[in-house]
Amino acid sequence: MDFLYTFFAIIIVATVTGLIRSAPFLVFGGKKELPNYVQYLGYALPPAIMVILVVYCLRNIEISAFPFGLAEIISVVLIIIIQTTKKNTFLSILIGTTIYMVLIRTVFPV
Template identity: 40%
Template sequence: MPDTPYLVAAVLLSAAVTWGLRALPFAALAPLRASRTVQYLSRGMPAGVMVILLVYCLRDLPLTEPRALAPLAALAVTIGLHLWRRNALLSILGGTTVHVVLASTVFAH
């Protein structure tokens, strides 16, 4: 078994490496916060990510079948709630509730 000074040195070294790896992103990103590009991306990326997720989720939706009504109704409710109240949590919960209710009861096969 290794002696005590070796174990203490190993623990201290691993603690220093862990702390450094966790602090490095904050230290590296601090100068970038004033960048115009980063500020632009912070405004535009959330909407872009949502559009990509929307397209991904609805890409295989058969619009000619009745089962497409549940996700489309849920999408309409989500958009409507968000435009009305500007509350992301309410929009997500409302749309999810509508989808679950419609998919499990009305349009279940």
């Protein structure tokens, strides 16, 4: 394997990723007073992003054929129920992930 090629490949991935992460700060960070709508989006955008991120994590489930994404759906519903009732992040994740890992090994093998 070529040392320089590997080195530059990693540098490029790191640089592009860094530029993407910096973009909003490069555009807005230098301004004295943040535009009104940026402050507004700082409040309104996170719930939309988080929901989309969850869908992104689940994007590859196949609902038209066995196992119909059931392992994911059951775990997701369970997590929502536990988090709304117990309000314990650690418990929700622990139970949700454990159930998921059990389901994909037993009832809905992938």
